[in-house]
Amino acid sequence: MPPPALTDLIDLGAKRALVTGGGRGIGAAIAARLREAGAQVTVADLDPSAQGSADEIGAAFARCDITDPDELSRTVDVAAGDAGLDIVVNNAGIFPTTGPLAQVTDEFVHRMLDVNVRAQFSATREAADRMPNGGAIVNMASVAAIGGGAGISAYAASKAAVVAMTRAHANELGPRGIRVNAIAPGIIDTPGVQEQLAPLAAGGLDIGKRIAANPVGIAGHPDHVACGVVFLASDLASFVSGHLLVIDGGSTA
Numbered sequence: 104m105p106p107p108a109l110t111d112l113i114d115l116g117a118k119r120a121l122v123t124g125g126g127r128g129i130g131a132a133i134a135a136r137l138r139e140a141g142a143q144v145t146v147a148d149l150d151p152s153a154q155g156s157a158d159e160i161g162a163a164f165a166r167c168d169i170t171d172p173d174e175l176s177r178t179v180d181v182a183a184g185d186a187g188l189d190i191v192v193n194n195a196g197i198f199p200t201t202g203p204l205a206q207v208t209d210e211f212v213h214r215m216l217d218v219n220v221r222a223q224f225s226a227t228r229e230a231a232d233r234m235p236n237g238g239a240i241v242n243m244a245s246v247a248a249i250g251g252g253a254g255i256s257a258y259a260a261s262k263a264a265v266v267a268m269t270r271a272h273a274n275e276l277g278p279r280g281i282r283v284n285a286i287a288p289g290i291i292d293t294p295g296v297q298e299q300l301a302p303l304a305a306g307g308l309d310i311g312k313r314i315a316a317n318p319v320g321i322a323g324h325p326d327h328v329a330c331g332v333v334f335l336a337s338d339l340a341s342f343v344s345g346h347l348l349v350i351d352g353g354s355t356a
């Protein structure tokens with residue numbers, strides 16, 4: 104039996120996909136690439152203006168705060184439809200600057216873990232229940248899970264938890280035909296990062312230079328991450344589960 108053609112392996116036609124935080128930045132690029140590969144995509148986002156970017160790529164839109172259990176459950180239902188879900192990208196996340204340890208409040212840590220870990224955990228639980236034919240889940244971690252970094256400890260802790268959660272869910276859901284992987288992007292040029300770096304730019308930081316400060320010397324773009332998601336979500340990666348795919352231009356090499 105010859106191996107399937109490459110084009111068949113990457114074809115996501117007839118698959119149903121949910122992308123959280125798909126309204127802008129990395130999530131919007133992921134939703135666009137999944138659509139290009141043929142998937143029926145639902146973009147879930149807190150921000151109602153994300154409806155516009157979903158419309159542009161022919162995706163459905165669900166306004167959803169992933170930390171709200173009812174909204175999350177409704178959104179997963181809508182995305183699954185009668186046929187069930189095949190692909191879930193747990194991309195929504197927050198990355199406010201943590202700051203020096205002494206100034207980090209419990210409330211801040213609680214919020215960071217609630218969005219980046221607890222809600223992502225709940226989304227996987229809800230989605231796995233609606234994946235009758237198996238599927239692929241891709242969680243958004245970060246290189247902060249590997250390298251830590253001063254002043255970002257709460258964020259780093261949340262993303263390290265995503266990596267551990269990915270491996271545990273890969274073990275648990277594998278027997279049901281569900282692969283679970285994570286991506287660790289390096290710094291990627293998104294609206295969220297631009298907002299974060301704006302105060303430093305006002306102090307003289309060259310944002311473009313900072314974003315391209317990696318061995319390959321090119322700026323991290325949302326599409327770099329989206330291509331990794333297409334790989335992990337497709338049959339190209341049918342024997343890949345519990346993996347952390349680092350997409351950072353070599354910055355952690």
Ligand SMILES: NC(=O)c1ccc[n+]([C@@H]2O[C@H](COP(=O)([O-])OP(=O)(O)OC[C@H]3O[C@@H](n4cnc5c(N)ncnc54)[C@H](O)[C@@H]3O)[C@@H](O)[C@H]2O)c1
Nearest residue numbers: 124126127128129148149168169195196245290291293295
């Ligand atoms: N940009 C980077 O350099 C970088 C690096 C590593 C990891 N990441 C991770 O990638 C993901 C996307 O980052 P980005 O830079 O594109 O962010 P961004 O801030 O540009 O976009 C995030 C999107 O998620 C949505 N969102 C936030 N909280 C939500 C919630 N509770 N429910 C539903 N939607 C919500 C926002 O409305 C927004 O549309 C995050 O998990 C982030 O931690 C980003």
